[in-house]
Amino acid sequence: MNYIFIPALTYGSQLALGAIFVTLIYGILRFANFATGDMMSFGTMITILITWYFQSIGVSLGILPTALLAIPFAIIFMIFYMLFIDKFVFKYYRVNKSPPVQLAMVSIGVMFVTQAVVRIIIGPSDRRFFDGEKFIIKAREFKEMTGLNEGLAIKSTQVLTIFATIVLVSILFWFLNKTKTGKSMKAYSDNEDLALLSGIDPKKIVMITWIIAGILATVGGALYGLDKSFKPFTYFNNMLPIFAAAIVGGIGNPFGAFLGGYVIAFSEILLTYAYKKFFIYVLPTSMEPDSLVQLLSTDYKFAVSFSILVIVLLYRPSGIFKGKVL
Amino acid sequence: MRKNFNVIAAYSIMIGLIILVGIFQSWNIALSIFNLCLISAVMTMGANIQWGYAGLINFGIMGYTALGGLAAVLISVNPVQEAWSAGGFNILFSLFLVIGMVLAVRFVLMKYKKSKLRNYIIATIIILGIIIIRFISEPGIEAIEEVNPAKTGFLGGLGLPIIFSWIVGALFAGGLAFVIGKVALGLRADYLAIATLLISEIVIAIIKHEDWLTRGVKNVIGLKRPAPYEVNLQQTDWFINLVEKFNSGKLNLISDLIERQAALNQFVIEGSSVFVKLCYSGLFLVVVIILLILTQKALYSPWGRMMRAIRDNEEAANAMGKNVVKQHLLIFVLGSAIVGIAGAMLVTQDGLFTPGSYRPMRYTFLIWVMVIVGGSGNNFGAILGGFVVWFLWIEAAPIGLYLVNLTTAGLEDSHFLKIHLIESVPYFRFLMMGVGLLLIMRYRPKGILPEKIEIK
Numbered sequence: 180m181n182y183i184f185i186p187a188l189t190y191g192s193q194l195a196l197g198a199i200f201v202t203l204i205y206g207i208l209r210f211a212n213f214a215t216g217d218m219m220s221f222g223t224m225i226t227i228l229i230t231w232y233f234q235s236i237g238v239s240l241g242i243l244p245t246a247l248l249a250i251p252f253a254i255i256f257m258i259f260y261m262l263f264i265d266k267f268v269f270k271y272y273r274v275n276k277s278p279p280v281q282l283a284m285v286s287i288g289v290m291f292v293t294q295a296v297v298r299i300i301i302g303p304s305d306r307r308f309f310d311g312e313k314f315i316i317k318a319r320e321f322k323e324m325t326g327l328n329e330g331l332a333i334k335s336t337q338v339l340t341i342f343a344t345i346v347l348v349s350i351l352f353w354f355l356n357k358t359k360t361g362k363s364m365k366a367y368s369d370n371e372d373l374a375l376l377s378g379i380d381p382k383k384i385v386m387i388t389w390i391i392a393g394i395l396a397t398v399g400g401a402l403y404g405l406d407k408s409f410k411p412f413t414y415f416n417n418m419l420p421i422f423a424a425a426i427v428g429g430i431g432n433p434f435g436a437f438l439g440g441y442v443i444a445f446s447e448i449l450l451t452y453a454y455k456k457f458f459i460y461v462l463p464t465s466m467e468p469d470s471l472v473q474l475l476s477t478d479y480k481f482a483v484s485f486s487i488l489v490i491v492l493l494y495r496p497s498g499i500f501k502g503k504v505l
Numbered sequence: 506m507r508k509n510f511n512v513i514a515a516y517s518i519m520i521g522l523i524i525l526v527g528i529f530q531s532w533n534i535a536l537s538i539f540n541l542c543l544i545s546a547v548m549t550m551g552a553n554i555q556w557g558y559a560g561l562i563n564f565g566i567m568g569y570t571a572l573g574g575l576a577a578v579l580i581s582v583n584p585v586q587e588a589w590s591a592g593g594f595n596i597l598f599s600l601f602l603v604i605g606m607v608l609a610v611r612f613v614l615m616k617y618k619k620s621k622l623r624n625y626i627i628a629t630i631i632i633l634g635i636i637i638i639r640f641i642s643e644p645g646i647e648a649i650e651e652v653n654p655a656k657t658g659f660l661g662g663l664g665l666p667i668i669f670s671w672i673v674g675a676l677f678a679g680g681l682a683f684v685i686g687k688v689a690l691g692l693r694a695d696y697l698a699i700a701t702l703l704i705s706e707i708v709i710a711i712i713k714h715e716d717w718l719t720r721g722v723k724n725v726i727g728l729k730r731p732a733p734y735e736v737n738l739q740q741t742d743w744f745i746n747l748v749e750k751f752n753s754g755k756l757n758l759i760s761d762l763i764e765r766q767a768a769l770n771q772f773v774i775e776g777s778s779v780f781v782k783l784c785y786s787g788l789f790l791v792v793v794i795i796l797l798i799l800t801q802k803a804l805y806s807p808w809g810r811m812m813r814a815i816r817d818n819e820e821a822a823n824a825m826g827k828n829v830v831k832q833h834l835l836i837f838v839l840g841s842a843i844v845g846i847a848g849a850m851l852v853t854q855d856g857l858f859t860p861g862s863y864r865p866m867r868y869t870f871l872i873w874v875m876v877i878v879g880g881s882g883n884n885f886g887a888i889l890g891g892f893v894v895w896f897l898w899i900e901a902a903p904i905g906l907y908l909v910n911l912t913t914a915g916l917e918d919s920h921f922l923k924i925h926l927i928e929s930v931p932y933f934r935f936l937m938m939g940v941g942l943l944l945i946m947r948y949r950p951k952g953i954l955p956e957k958i959e960i961k
């Protein structure tokens with residue numbers, strides 16, 4: 180529970196936000212965005228800079244991390260950044276109806292540039308910007324409270340991540356399913372020509388997509404940074420499980436992407452967890468295992484999610500929850 | 506002549522730039538840039554065969570490069586006898602089991618019709634097989650890794666000359682590509698890109714963590730060389746004489762005998778490393794030229810025309826009776842094998858194998874930038890792309906430093922902005938690559954030397 184469930188749930192939420200980001204871009208703008216990880220790190224970087232500014236002028240939220248206060252401002256910056264990129268880079272190819280592969284290549288260019296900007300501004304090293312109360316329940320307090328002899332520690336960032344994801348995702352689904360703009364986005368993603376015929380403004384749709392993407396990227400990135408720490412290289416690497424989550428869930432399907440994030444996170448952690456302690460409790464002492472009883476060593480964490488992806492691609496190319504049939 | 510003017514001009518400029526580096530920085534740097542340019546050229550040729558000829562996206566270049574490097578290790582390192590006697594049997598036995606497992610799965614696949622039961626049987630075979638193999642290989646692996654872990658701790662290789670590994674690297678990479686191609690080539694373009702990217706990450710993870718095979722992140726150093734060692738060169742007579750002849754003009758200016766000897770020593774030390782690099786350049790150049798001739802021939806052959814037809818219109822080619830799936834698989838394997846050669850060459854040049862250094866940024870995306878910038882579908886373009894991009898990649902730091910100094914000239918040396926910018930100069934290369942790629946994609950989508958197809 181302590182080392183499996185909550186970390187997996189947190190990690191899954193972070194992946195889910197990224198996966199929805201990928202899937203939205205894929206569904207509406209129709210290309211695989213290889214700059215995902217770096218866009219997230221860009222959003223996080225802005226959050227960090229604003230957090231530092233707030234910390235230096237002495238604004239804080241008490242027990243909550245200051246970064247929460249900074250996220251809304253960062254989102255605004257991020258949206259401008261996204262629209263800027265779209266205007267100067269992606270728009271040309273969209274108007275010319277270039278094949279998706281070309282757009283994916285262009286997104287690699289964006290990836291290089293964003294990565295460079297992040298590294299030039301903040302440097303490649305580890306940054307921690309967390310402040311406020313670290314734990315909600317500490318291991319020892321839990322033991323005293325319940326009388327059990329195993330501790331349970333919940334980090335406040337974990338609760339924060341899960342909470343924020345739930346709120347954000349529910350708002351997003353409400354927006355996509357209930358409002359007129361959301362529905363027109365869906366229509367546009369299903370059939371572009373029909374949507375145009377029924378009077379949907381493509382410019383508006385694209386703009387709203389980028390705005391939502393900006394929000395998702397900033398929040399997802401900042402939460403990951405709060406929970407672990409900020410390092411541009413890890414963000415770039417995170418792009419891969421995010422892609423895996425999006426595809427496993429069925430690319431183009433936001434709900435699938437949301438669940439895909441958890442599927443990936445749980446399988447990664449369950450398959451690489453050392454079950455020694457678990458067996459000590461379940462089995463009598465005579466049968467206690469002497470090794471760690473790991474299915475796979477933790478080194479293969481990434482490999483697990485990719486293997487799941489490969490299996491899913493082979494047997495159900497459209498993902499577990501039917502997305503766009505490709 | 507006129508027709509090829511572009512090509513000749515572009516290459517002359519490139520060679521001129523490298524010579525300029527030789528004159529202004531040092532011949533050593535110029536040659537090492539040149540060598541890596543050649544290796545990059547081999548990689549871009551591999552990627553170009555897949556992307557330019559057939560329109561297949563392969564983002565798994567890193568994986569094949571690493572496999573080529575692994576081949577270099579497995580071929581050239583001397584076998585570690587103790588490790589073999591400690592755990593060799595277990596490893597071999599598990600290898601047989603793996604083969605047996607694959608055969609069993611194939612047997613079930615062929616013998617029975619598609620059904621749920623068949624899927625369950627296959628799943629059981631695989632799971633049981635993995636558990637049994639783990640039980641058998643575990644003690645062997647532990648025993649191997651305990652043999653002198655600071656120096657060996659792995660099985661070692663065959664102890665053959667490292668040149669052979671170039672071919673074996675190609676075989677390894679081609680074999681992996683065959684498996685991946687069988688599995689993934691049915692996917693649509695951007696799915697294929699993501700799938701290959703992720704598979705290459707799996708390959709790297711395995712190479713990094715299977716210490717008994719590759720020493721993992723402990724790295725393998727001091728690999729054999731196809732070229733002589735600097736230290737030995739500095740003591741051989743003919744080489745000293747050669748250097749003396751080359752620098753006779755400068756040496757004659759020095760009258761004092763002791764000083765003359767010291768200067769000569771200096772020249773010999775410099776000359777030896779230049780000479781070793783020249784040896785490598787020669788070897789690499791041979792590989793590049795052979796591959797270039799082969800790929801050019803292939804491009805203008807009926808087979809090349811068929812590949813272009815498949816690339817430009819898959820359905821039409823299929824309707825004309827061309828086996829698209831088979832040709833895709835073939836070209837996927839060929840391109841990957843070429844990348845495998847490049848991987849082995851890279852490890853040969855460095856003399857060390859560091860699994861930790863394989864990153865997708867450097868080995869996958871950079872190669873793609875090279876192909877796109879140079880001109881996909883055109884071998885000369887792809888090679889030129891390899892040269893230009895690698896040159897910029899290395900020289901970006903000096904250029905960035907110069908630009909920073911220029912733009913911040915008005916600021917004091919201790920100004921925080923200037924210090925920060927100078928510290929982050931290495932990252933300007935990413936910026937340059939990105940902006941370069943975006944500009945090329947926008948204004949010259951076919952690359953510096955675009956594809957020109959004429960029927961001869």
